[in-house]
Amino acid sequence: MxxxxxxxxxxxxxxxxxxxxxxxxxxxxxxxxxxxxxxxxxxxxxxxxxxxxxxxxxxxxxxxxxxxxxxxxxxxxxxxxxxxxxxxxxxxxxxxxxxxxxxxxxxxxxxxxxxxxxxxxxxxxxxxxxxxxxxxxxxxxxxxxxxxxxxxxxxxxxxxxxxxxxxxxxxxxxxxxxxxxxxxxxxxxxxxxxxxxxxxxxRGLLYTQVDIRAANKDLHSGLFGGSALNPINLLTRILGDLKDEAGEILIPGFYDEVPELSPAQRAQWDALNFDEKAFLGGVGLSVPAGELVRGPLERLWARPTADVNGIWGGYMGEGSKTVIPAEAHAKVSFRLVPGQSPAKVLAGFRDFIVARLPEDAQVSIQVFSMSExxxxxxxxxxxxxxxxxxxxxxxxxxxxxxxxxxxxxxxxxxxxxxxxxxxxxxxxxxxxxxxxxxxxxxxxxxxxxxxxxxxxxxxxxx
Incomplete structure (x- = not known):
């Protein structure tokens, strides 16, 4: 022995x-x-x-x-x-x-x-x-x-x-x-x-918080609705622009450093016969998301992502309160693949938001995690x-x-x-x-x- x-x-x-x-x-x-x-x-x-x-x-x-x-x-x-x-x-x-x-x-x-x-x-x-x-x-x-x-x-x-x-x-x-x-x-x-x-x-990670501010206080939606900028409307529109219908991320230059899989790597993963339907079924889902032109394991392991992890602003208590909020906030994270620079992705994300801001809106971005x-x-x-x-x-x-x-x-x-x-x-x-x-x-x-x-x-x- x-x-x-x-x-x-x-x-x-x-x-x-x-x-x-x-x-x-x-x-x-x-x-x-x-x-x-x-x-x-x-x-x-x-x-x-x-x-x-x-x-x-x-x-x-x-x-x-x-x-x-x-x-x-x-x-x-x-x-x-x-x-x-x-x-x-x-x-x-x-x-x-x-x-x-x-x-x-x-x-x-x-x-x-x-x-x-x-x-x-x-x-x-x-x-x-x-x-x-x-x-x-x-x-x-x-x-x-x-x-x-x-x-x-x-x-x-x-x-x-x-x-x-x-x-x-x-x-x-x-x-x-x-x-x-x-x-x-x-x-x-x-x-x-x-x-x-x-x-x-x-995969690496870039985890951020986006804070958009407009008026100096919450406003009455009857008195100011139709005239004053609503930061929640603005933020959700910007976040909605992040991806197209096929799941591709639309930040300019986002994919510049993303390598393609080698044929050998793709063949090895295909041979695993991953059952995406069962994978999603275990959490109550049935329809894949992400870049739909890519295979399931490639999307999970070798492609970057952009996700809104949380969003809030204005009144969120019971009942109703008719306000146009002064602020809107969202947690947004990116899973990054080897070769992508978190700093470059952050700069691109910031530019993407700033390009869509009207004159009365200000944005700040907090960074909680950056890893390659x-x-x-x-x-x-x-x-x-x-x-x-x-x-x-x-x-x-x-x-x-x-x-x-x-x-x-x-x-x-x-x-x-x-x-x-x-x-x-x-x-x-x-x-x-x-x-x-x-x-x-x-x-x-x-x-x-x-x-x-x-x-x-x-x-x-x-």
């Missing part, structure tokens, strides 16, 4: 212990967006730090301008060789609306599902459960072999759910300490419950090592897929530490991430642990 086999057997014999530790972390309401949970965020950081110290790491809770980060180091068997950086986050989304949960969001519940038992709790999969997959793998390597098979650094932050707004500064200040050969992140999905995946493309899309070379030796490790656990090859969401940390790690990120995730489409009743299938959690056990060995050898 090899060392890897012994570690895997040890992990399999201690499934209940792994689950108990996972539940401990899930019970900490570490909601980074809500000030009342600041101490809970610190408590989660201290919990992770203590666990790492318990398995032989030198670990510390480090301060930022916001929630703290955990940094830990292990020299491996010789103090040299391959150096891996594991990244995760302990913060979670707010649980509201609470009334839609079937069980208390911070009291993990083991329930039955179509794929077997599942754990329901806020953070079950994003990202406490996925972080625990590699933390438990490190634990079992420690138990069997005295430590991981190579040098390992760990970075666990507490602000991913609010845009990792202090992480870049921390990375810059500690770049030499954190630099490694590759960063490993588990915060993405598998292709399906039986098929592992490595995400080699991640990232593509990891599919022929990377790290990807090859991960594919071998995953195939050994799942009995089938891993799919190389895109990720329609955005992980700002991926672009930050690439830009500041000059590291590629290996995105090996174990979530599923139906995990209800950021929604009530978030869950993580127990089989995915356990296979995630086994995958990281093998991945550690594969990357150490590579």
């Amino acid at each position: 090899t060392t890897v086999d012994t570690v895997l057997a040890h992990a399999a014999a201690r499934r209940e212990d792994s689950r108990a530790r996972w539940f401990e972390l899930l019970r900490i309401p570490s909601v980074s967006a809500q000030p009342q949970h600041a101490q809970d965020c610190r408590r989660a950081a201290e919990w992770v730090c203590a666990e790492l110290r318990g398995i032989g790491f030198t670990a510390n809770v480090r301060e930022t301008k916001g929630h703290p980060v955990v940094v830990a180091h292990h020299p491996g068997p010789t103090g040299g060789g391959r150096h891996l950086l594991f990244y995760g986050h302990y913060d979670v989304q707010p649980p509201e609306p609470i009334e839609l949960w079937t069980s208390p969001p911070f009291e993990p519940a083991l329930t039955d599902g179509p794929n077997g038992p599942r754990v329901v709790a806020r953070g079950a999969v994003d990202d406490k459960g996925q972080t625990m997959t590699w933390l438990e793998a490190l634990r079992f390597w420690h138990d069997v072999a005295g430590g991981p098979p190579c040098r390992v650094t760990v970075l666990v932050e507490g602000e991913e759910e609010i845009g990792s707004r202090n992480l870049a500064e921390f990375l810059e200040a500690n770049a030499e300490e954190l630099r490694a050969d590759v960063a490993i992140i588990s915060d993405t999905n598998m292709w399906d419950p039986a098929t592992p995946a490595i995400s080699t493309r991640v 899309g990232i593509e990891v070379p599919a022929d990377s030796p790290h990807v090859a090592a991960a594919r071998g490790a995953l195939a050994a656990v799942f009995g089938r090859p891993a799919v190389l897929m895109g990720c329609g969401g955005s992980l700002p940390v991926v672009s930050q790690i690439k830009e500041i530490l000059d590291l590629d990120c290996l995105l090996v995730g174990f979530g599923l489409e139906d995990d209800q991430v950021h929604s009530p009743n978030e869950k993580f299938d127990l089989a995915c959690f356990e296979r995630g642990i086994d995958s990281h056990v093998r991945l550690l060995a594969a990357l150490a050898e590579g």
Whole structure:
């Protein structure tokens, strides 16, 4: 029996212990967006730090301008060789609306599902459960072999759910300490419950708030209607101009830096036989949107988007109040593909709005998040090592897929530490991430642990 086999057997014999530790972390309401949970965020950081110290790491809770980060180091068997950086986050989304949960969001519940038992709790999969997959793998390597098979650094932050707004500064200040050969992140999905995946493309994000102002106060719509400018009418007209009927985004120059898919990439994705009808049916929809001349996976993984995420202004209470509002506001986000510059898209969006403003209107644009899309070379030796490790656990090859969401940390790690990120995730489409009743299938959690056990060995050898 090899060392890897012994570690895997040890992990399999201690499934209940792994689950108990996972539940401990899930019970900490570490909601980074809500000030009342600041101490809970610190408590989660201290919990992770203590666990790492318990398995032989030198670990510390480090301060930022916001929630703290955990940094830990292990020299491996010789103090040299391959150096891996594991990244995760302990913060979670707010649980509201609470009334839609079937069980208390911070009291993990083991329930039955179509794929077997599942754990329901806020953070079950994003990202406490996925972080625990590699933390438990490190634990079992420690138990069997005295430590991981190579040098390992760990970075666990507490602000991913609010845009990792202090992480870049921390990375810059500690770049030499954190630099490694590759960063490993588990915060993405598998292709399906039986098929592992490595995400080699991640879209970037530009998230803005548009504020349009006209009169110096709300106006009576009877006295001023027909004469005074209505900012809500103006804003909705501008936002309506963003796309044509075929779903193409009409900001000049928006597609200048968007590459076309290679024939090989298109053929690989077509071979996945993605069922868009079932994908939409699961959320109560039936008709695709977006650029309709493109294929479904291309739209999800390789094409940029523009979406209005929220819009408000004027009177929104019960009953009626006949006003022409002085202000109108909208949240507008863009998912960007590798090659697109968020700064250039922002400038184009600003020009698009300004060109449509009448004389009495003023606009301001707030920017809440800017991150570039990232593509990891599919022929990377790290990807090859991960594919071998995953195939050994799942009995089938891993799919190389895109990720329609955005992980700002991926672009930050690439830009500041000059590291590629290996995105090996174990979530599923139906995990209800950021929604009530978030869950993580127990089989995915356990296979995630086994995958990281093998991945550690594969990357150490590579």
